[in-house]
């Protein structure tokens with residue numbers, strides 16, 4: 001699903017070496033953690049996969065195709081096929097949970113008659129079908145993050161990128177969000193989670209990639225937080 005070959009990312013203005021000669025392969029259907037201290041390069045990794053940043057050297061392939069082959073409209077289509085959940089993934093405050101999730105279908109041109117069934121299924125996956133008419137203001141932070149996950153998966157993306165998805169959450173809500181991400185993975189979506197949450201990585205074991213100062217220093221198939 002994702003293939004990095006000797007990928008280096010140096011941000012041009014500051015000349016910061018965010019990723020340094022990283023090679024890795026993430027297969028279809030995997031659940032992978034990306035860990036590392038602040039500034040290690042986790043978000044830069046995500047940005048490369050989304051083609052929000054371009055490698056200075058090396059090659060990034062997604063679903064077998066080099067990202068350099070994607071241009072213009074095809075890049076937008078590629079991005080839409082990836083679900084993203086970020087820590088500050090704000091919901092639209094004036095829309096209820098259902099409409100926030102439906103918004104993702106609206107922007108990708110899915111016919112309106114399909115929305116009720118698809119949105120309800122996505123909210124069911126995150127355990128929030130009963131809150132579909134609630135405004136974000138009336139949801140807990142954990143519930144808001146689960147709505148954001150529903151919004152990310154409603155288009156059935158083959159790949160879900162989650163950058164610090166539990167960053168604002170207490171331990172109970174963090175575990176709930178992690179379980180939801182695992183359920184999404186069990187349905188066939190490849191899931192990549194960048195996180196600082198040692199307890200989650202230790203409790204819910206999955207392959208763990210460790211970055212240090214832009215280098216991939218560990219690739220542990222059985223997981224574990226080795227920082």
Ligand SMILES: Nc1ncnc2c1ncn2[C@@H]1O[C@H](COP(=O)(O)OP(=O)(O)OP(=O)(O)O)[C@@H](O)[C@H]1O
Nearest residue numbers: 011014016018036037038039040041042043044045
């Ligand atoms: N747009 C940018 N321009 C210049 N330098 C950047 C940019 N984004 C990140 N950096 C730098 O690149 C390095 C890697 O940053 P990155 O955000 O990928 O780390 P991270 O592991 O996600 O950190 P955190 O856990 O704090 O989110 C850091 O030194 C950071 O200062």
